[in-house]
Amino acid sequence: MNMLIQGGRVIDPANQIDQVTDLYIVDGKVAALGSAPEGVEAGQTIDATGQVVCPGFIDLSAHAREPGPSQKGSIKTEAAAAVAGGVTTMITPPTTSPVVDTSAVAELIRDRCEEAGKMRILPMGALTKGLEGEQLAPMAALASSGCIAFSNSRLPIANSLILMRCLEYAATHDLLVVFQAQDESLARGGCMHDDSTCTRLGLNGIPESAETIEVARCLLLTEQTGVRAHFGQLSCERSVRMIHEARERGLPVTADVAIHNLLLTDECVTGFNNDFHVLPPLRSQLDRAGLIQGVLSGTIQAICSDHQPHERAAKEAPFADTEPGMIGLETLLPLSLLLVEQNILELPQLVEKLTSAPAEIMRLEGGKLSPGSAADITIFDPAMAWELTPESCHSRGKNTPFMNYPLKGRVTHTLFNGELVYQLEGGNA
């Protein structure tokens, strides 16, 4: 069906557009901005007055949990959470159960996503078989089955020779490798940032070096092998500096950060609130400032949710005994808008971090509103005040410290291939 999105502030950073105008969609694709294309009549109109119209968000790290522990989430539930958060494409880590190291698993994820029909899930494939850090995964075959990138997640590849071989092989096939850098021996047993709060609470700490040593090793091997590399969910100021220096030297590496690491610090853990148990951990004010600086300087190109749903029982235990991670798909927009409210980013810059930049990192077609592009579109009201509640939360996981927290900025409509896949109750259509 043809559609008109009327009177919204259209922000399309890829095409440097920021203007109040109309947007026409024909046959699931962006057709025109401003005036209607000749001979086109909109079958449906969305009044976007006072709202922002932008490309659908592309989330570089969100766990759907399928295949795997269905009590935490499924492709169906997490896809529903994604579109409610304006996310039309999400990249899922290979840490499913079984892990994404065979074409069958990759295809299952894509099939289930197609069945859900709401949005696009692009799985990352495992870098090593079983993510065990021993033997190369069949990357070329996995890429043919739809794996967008390759990662060993936070699981160790202790042997640097094996890591180098993985990168060489990925480079051979021009595949993107995603590092979620963590030195296993330094992080082992840890559950929060190793600093004064950790000392007071008597929890096992994870020092910055658990990340920075691994970032350094990965950067050196990236340089040596020439692989396309991306660093996901950074948490340390020093990591940002190292990646910045590498980029200055001409190394084409990219990076992203989870929105909660940009907003929160380890001091949040003072009350043993298990919702703040995340990996990488919430770090110091200095680290947070370094990450913000990284976003501003462009060393960090993208912001992601690092969405990790858990069932209630997984978070009902003493802090260290709980499973790490918080949900984030539905709060990605309002939390990101805090960066605008705090004058850290302009709104178009923020939209870029959520759309065209991640598309570029993953070499995706989307993330823009060029005529002929798939009409993956998010419409949001940047001023709408609301609260995420367990009842309104679409994700199966309810694990976030932002539950029942006053938020500002809400997605009202999400379109995927021109189809309205989410509409806020009471929204104009």
Added chain:
Amino acid sequence: MFEPTDPNQIQLTPEGELKHFITTEGLSRELLTEILDTADSFVDMSAKQVKKVPLLRGKTVVNLFFEASTRTLSTFELAAKRLSADVLNLNISTSSTSKGETLKDTLMTLHAMHSDMFVVRHSSSGAAHFIAEHVTPDVAVINAGDGRHAHPTQAMLDMLTIRQAKGEFAPLTVAIVGDILHSRVARSQIHALRTLGVKEIRVIAPNTLLPRHIETLGVKVYTDMLQGIRDVDVVMMLRLQKERMNSALLPSESEFYKLYGLTMDKLALAKPDAVVMHPGPINRGVEIASSVADGDRSLILDQVTNGIAVRMAVMSMAMSGQTKTRANLIQAGES
């Protein structure tokens, strides 16, 4: 965005009375002194023919121990019995359970038995806090040691022992020696000593046994025991678990003893009237020489005696706070 949480949000009533005892951190000097004064009144009771008071008569105290302990469990049991409570001891091995679900399930089961107080020991930091968050508002929780976080009754019995020996806290320099990294006792001692206003707190250990940024707790850090122990009034030794020897933390038992073990020679560097304390059980020849442990400056057995008095004090105070909470709840329900 999220302000650091005040630890007293969970352990004090709105009127500032103790309802749980989870940590010494953040408690006022007045409240700590009240605990010591109340404990003092119970110390004398131990010498009487009838060693019971009816403060907890009709109440049920459950000692919920997820971690092995003889000394702490028996002193809590004795304290509860001297307060005339009914006592149930439960030793629950965490190795046979599957983490959090079981902890909460256990708690729910015990709830159903209408217990009035849980005394909790657990290997995970924050466990007592977690339990206090999940019990009904009329149940008191006393932390008998959680992970590396806190062991507040041990710290308070140490404070009582120091006060008995030295009178005033303000002029004192106190050294805490040994495995600070893994010690919940040290953390609770540091908070209590600071609040009670001692002049100086020192921690003495090799870097492998010192938590990061320990100085932010308000202590001076020494890695050389000969320097650290100089002119102190109180030496508080910590227990060192032998399994931590010959690992990546320490090269050997003998090397630790040589550098950090408390011998008469090293003690001679402290003030002439300096006293020696140890939470026990002691490893003779590893962290402390027998001549020091059994010497006339050792207060180790006084600590044990004071343990019962302090636990009686804390239990009666928390129960009082909970009783008022319960009364308020009933009143609120009626109105």
